[in-house]
Amino acid sequence: MTRAGLTAAIVSTVAAIAFTQEPVVRVPGAVYDSDVPNEKPGPAPRRDLSGIWEPARGPGDAIGAQGAKNYPDTGRPAHQLPFTPAGLQANRANKPAWGPRAVASALSNDPQPTCEPQGWPRIILHNYRTAQIVQTPKQVLVLYQFNRKWRNIWTDGRPLPKMDDVLEPRFWGYSVGRWQDDYTFVAETVGLDERTWLDNVGRPHSFDLRVEERYVRRDATHIEVTITIDDPTYYSKPWVALDRLPLRFQPDTFDIREMECSPSEFARYTKEFAEPAAGIPTTDPR
Amino acid sequence: MRYALTACCVAAAVLAGTAPGVAHHGNATFDTGKKLVLEGAVTEWVWSNPHCFLKFDVKEQDGTVRNWTVETSNPPDMVNRGWSRRSFKAGDRVTVTLEPVKNGSPVGRVLEVMLPDGRVLSARGGGAAPAAGREGAPR
Numbered sequence: 456m457t458r459a460g461l462t463a464a465i466v467s468t469v470a471a472i473a474f475t476q477e478p479v480v481r482v483p484g485a486v487y488d489s490d491v492p493n494e495k496p497g498p499a500p501r502r503d504l505s506g507i508w509e510p511a512r513g514p515g516d517a518i519g520a521q522g523a524k525n526y527p528d529t530g531r532p533a534h535q536l537p538f539t540p541a542g543l544q545a546n547r548a549n550k551p552a553w554g555p556r557a558v559a560s561a562l563s564n565d566p567q568p569t570c571e572p573q574g575w576p577r578i579i580l581h582n583y584r585t586a587q588i589v590q591t592p593k594q595v596l597v598l599y600q601f602n603r604k605w606r607n608i609w610t611d612g613r614p615l616p617k618m619d620d621v622l623e624p625r626f627w628g629y630s631v632g633r634w635q636d637d638y639t640f641v642a643e644t645v646g647l648d649e650r651t652w653l654d655n656v657g658r659p660h661s662f663d664l665r666v667e668e669r670y671v672r673r674d675a676t677h678i679e680v681t682i683t684i685d686d687p688t689y690y691s692k693p694w695v696a697l698d699r700l701p702l703r704f705q706p707d708t709f710d711i712r713e714m715e716c717s718p719s720e721f722a723r724y725t726k727e728f729a730e731p732a733a734g735i736p737t738t739d740p741r
Numbered sequence: 742m743r744y745a746l747t748a749c750c751v752a753a754a755v756l757a758g759t760a761p762g763v764a765h766h767g768n769a770t771f772d773t774g775k776k777l778v779l780e781g782a783v784t785e786w787v788w789s790n791p792h793c794f795l796k797f798d799v800k801e802q803d804g805t806v807r808n809w810t811v812e813t814s815n816p817p818d819m820v821n822r823g824w825s826r827r828s829f830k831a832g833d834r835v836t837v838t839l840e841p842v843k844n845g846s847p848v849g850r851v852l853e854v855m856l857p858d859g860r861v862l863s864a865r866g867g868g869a870a871p872a873a874g875r876e877g878a879p880r
Contacts, residue, residue, distance in 0.1 A: 714817050723789065731846040732770045732844075
């Protein structure tokens with residue numbers, strides 16, 4: 456029997472049977488809201504974001520394989536982004552491995568498989584996992600599990616640089632934040648290297664990108680994070696990529712697991728898995 | 742039959758687009774919704790980013806041996822699901838339930854693996870993207 460025949464004979468899709476979702480396996484030691492349905496959290500501390508935070512609905516709540524959580528690339532009109540002609544052209548040039556435009560991952564031009572920096576804000580629009588926030592007198596530091604990266608947000612009163620004054624593009628930009636009130640912290644980031652993608656489905660940005668991140672401390676155990684993309688060169692109006700994502704406060708003993716991007720490991724994965732999966736000849740050993 | 746299967750190939754019903762996010766590096770290549778169940782001997786268990794992968798030999802009916810490479814999610818997700826770098830060693834007899842790629846290459850992604858002692862390691866659940874429609878899950 457041919458392989459095709461075999462496949463047809465023994466493998467079929469039974470559409471009537473719903474796939475049974477496996478129970479969500481939890482990060483040991485993590486606390487999610489589903490664990491504490493009747494919890495009455497204490498009051499929010501003033502001007503304090505410090506702590507270890509996990510997506511409150513579960514560890515996978517903010518993994519955006521299909522793109523920014525608020526605008527996944529579904530092809531649906533509600534998720535169409537307000538591209539300018541230049542933005543649309545830039546979007547077409549990106550070849551993501553996910554979404555309706557997906558190509559086989561070995562054929563994608565996503566910078567990630569070579570462990571190029573994903574930059575801001577893709578790190579959280581793609582893979583917002585555990586994050587630790589540290590406040591110092593002059594900065595807010597955010598330490599991300601994904602790719603083991605960190606950012607600093609200046610809070611010493613300096614102004615955000617004007618675009619023309621930015622001397623160098625940065626994968627992580629130049630961030631300045633301030634407390635809008637005792638429970639709302641707003642940071643803005645400019646100077647972002649336009650080689651990075653905004654999300655996992657290749658939404659592009661220009662050097663004119665300005666990202667607003669807003670943290671609202673709801674109570675003792677929650678903050679909500681909102682990310683707004685403002686890039687007039689590529690998008691005709693600002694759009695909210697992440698809308699009040701709830702994060703849950705974790706014990707200070709919580710161990711954030713390592714999740715590095717190793718170029719040699721990625722190269723082996725590409726050679727031994729991604730390329731055969733895409734049906735293309737394997738590359739020379741790297 | 743092309744593959745020497747001690748367990749039969751089975752049909753699965755995975756709602757389109759809602760496959761558990763075992764992999765986050767592309768969905769286009771997989772024959773989503775299909776399952777193969779293969780028995781073989783582990784040749785290597787590679788604990789690495791971006792995804793771990795298991796390599797194992799499957800003896801085909803004509804006596805030849807085909808080496809399969811099947812991926813899981815990343816190490817921290819797999820630890821959450823009860824896997825570790827010590828889950829397999831070369832020579833272990835395993836029964837792997839996998840979702841193959843469309844092009845017929847001996848690659849796919851793991852759904853679950855039954856160990857020689859009958860224990861089953863599931864590659865699903867946990868730190869992957871929630872299925873469509875679950876984003877608004879109650880807090």
